[in-house]
Amino acid sequence: MASENVEEVRNKQVIFRGYVSGSPEETDMEVRESTVTLGVPEGSGGVLVKNLYLSCDPYMRLRMRKLDLPSYRDSFEPGSPITGYGVARVLESGHPNFKKGDLVWGMTGWEQYSLITVPETCFKIEHSDVPLSYYIGLLGMPGMTAYAGFFEVCSPKKGETVFISAASGAVGQLVGQFAKLFGCYVVGSAGSKEKVDLLKNKFGFDNAFNYKEELDLDAALKRCFPKGIDIYFENVGGKMLNTVLLNMKLHGRIAVCGMISQYNLEQPEGVHNLMNLILKRVRMEGFLVTDYYHLYPKFLETVLPQIKEGKIEYVEDIAEGLEKGPAALVGLFSGRNVGKQVVVVS
């Protein structure tokens, strides 16, 4: 029910200052304090939430440009708070699906309190016996991305060879674990020794390498995949994709989830080896998690028990406080984070 007597409180926000070219910097955002009315406008159907955790995801870089993609996400609005996935508690609801006290995850604002005007895009959290921050990671958009990307787009078969780039990231660490549980041979690349150790020792990858220390990426891939790659889960693009194309096996599949190495470039790098799509009859498919959310209940049913049985690990990198948000988001693009980057609001 929408309230009549409403309270006004301070609302710390991370404001998007304007469209960004090149590498984003902390100064492209600004932490400001405004006020918010703790209520839902009569008849608006909105939901007022208190944000608990906010998610830093690579695709957010795309929204820092002027986008003309009605099919994708909108650009951030200069002068308004950053928006993204978050976990929140409902303070006031004008929508029948939600009531005060509910925990939800979905699109919200980078601020202490948000009025969510399209609450249909949020999921109610039914299982709160896991860390709530998982709902912007393992049990949220990145988890669904890994699940749908691997099982729906890659069409895996037991025993196949799987390569994952940005493999210790929010999505990559899960793709690798799903692939291992499914019975594949799994190799990941990452950008530091610490991350490579995680891949091998915590996530159970069969092999891993630090791409920054390999003078010859092609040699690294041939060392890990002497007979070639059946499935490539693409998170980085550019030179890595170009080199993977040389190492694909006949009838291989490439699920194109992201290309983080390209997001800060005005002119993306050229990929020269696409002829291999023909020579090896490879399928390369871009996908977006929003096309697969109908599988979310099935996903939870599969993954929740695996978490409780300790079959799936999840590593998060926690930034404490909205003030740390800009640095956390910007850090994604230099690989500063180890695991899923989370911002704790309160």
Added chain:
Amino acid sequence: MASENVEEVRNKQVIFRGYVSGSPEETDMEVRESTVTLGVPEGSGGVLVKNLYLSCDPYMRLRMRKLDLPSYRDSFEPGSPITGYGVARVLESGHPNFKKGDLVWGMTGWEQYSLITVPETCFKIEHSDVPLSYYIGLLGMPGMTAYAGFFEVCSPKKGETVFISAASGAVGQLVGQFAKLFGCYVVGSAGSKEKVDLLKNKFGFDNAFNYKEELDLDAALKRCFPKGIDIYFENVGGKMLNTVLLNMKLHGRIAVCGMISQYNLEQPEGVHNLMNLILKRVRMEGFLVTDYYHLYPKFLETVLPQIKEGKIEYVEDIAEGLEKGPAALVGLFSGRNVGKQVVVVS
């Protein structure tokens, strides 16, 4: 039955001189005369044929390199005749599937007489009430490529928009006609006014343009596809692919059949716009006709009546005599041919 008393005759051949880098030239081949024994070695299982028509196909450029692709075609053997698709008459058979007098199509040599040692790869021609040269074009490998590429790889739906590059070529002209008969909106690009006229007036494309005369390929595509492209049938690669990627519609499909613009380059051009695979959730799939020959009977059943009812046109560019073979093959790469390039042997 293999014969015991065998005759020796002259055999004109087109010899592959050695691996080629850059643009192939006529002098990379040599027309020579050798002799051949008109018989099949006892117990060899081979078939001796008299070649009637030989096919010039873009993929043959790849075989002029040293290839290490067990999954694809072998390289040509320096000092031996060029090999490729042809239509031939059986003179002598050591194989139970074929008998003297049969007409066949399949892999043969660029010479007057060939001993086909793996006749299982040949098809017997059952319908000879169409031009026999069609069996290296409309009713042969290019026809099957167009059919499988369009119906199996592109997953077309009625009313979708289809773009075809190298659209007047052996494969492209058929993809366009199949797509029109299926109920799609079809646009093709080609490299001369004559070819563009063919597309519009003979093959019934909805629109066509000469890519050599468009200063701005992106503008040309936007003019023809104001709402974008559902299906791209890729024959050329490089700059065209790069520009098409900008114009794909949501959930579009790209069937990668060939990349003729890249075959003569030592370093293929870079494709920069692959991010659009994600933004538009596009599937891009390389294919090879050899994976689809099991559909050949169904293909014939569909296409033979369409030919007889005049619903499908096919334009061939005929070179008379083996001596013309090298120029005809080389001419593919500058677009000299108009329609399917055929070499008549006798």
